[in-house]
Amino acid sequence: MAKEQLIEEAFVFHDGVERTVAIKLSSRARRIQIKIDHHGGGIHLTIPKSISPAKGMEFIKKQQSWILGKLSRLEDGHPFENGMILPFKGRPCRVVHSPGRGLVSFNSQDAEIQVHGQIEHLPRRLLDWLKKQAKADLSARSVAKAHKLGLTIKQITIRDQKTRWGSCSSNKTLSYSWRLILAPPTVLDYMAAHEVAHLKEMNHGPNFWRLTDSLLEPNTDREEAQRWLKNEGRRLFSYGRD
């Protein structure tokens, strides 16, 4: 007989989200144990074989506040504040508050972003500046790439999209997430090529990818940029929140 048996149970937590609990029925376990895996945030429940999975799920129900607390801490936020380290164009930079008037300025040599004004306005001023930088960088790239194809863009907007990095609408408006300005330049270059290619090919077929590749800067590796977004992209959403 197998020492362990694995089953999965779905459970709706009191935040309204249904999560899957992986239950391990173990002949060795002496007590019920909950473990949260640190990477994927999976919930693992180990129960002695003498206990029914239903009883195990009752334990999950009782411990749900504790579980939700653990899950929320897995994705720590990085609020905008004096002294924080913020990636800017893929490079870790220090945010430094400086009293007195002035615009936000970036010192490339010291890798410092200086934010002037009252400290309570720092988060808003930093966010406005990042959005402006994102718009300048992505607009320049998009316009140049569209020009290559003999196309014009109607409008470029910068948003805080939760689920995507960019989009292209049928009326030739391109939208990008401001968070891309935190990523390495080759990632911005890939996203601009991707959205501009959609001006001509509104799909992800072979022609679309050929067109995207033809719009990349020589040092941009499309697969590397895609891999970066897949592996590191989630981290970019932790900036600017508690």
Ligand SMILES: [Zn+2]
């Ligand atoms: Zn696309």
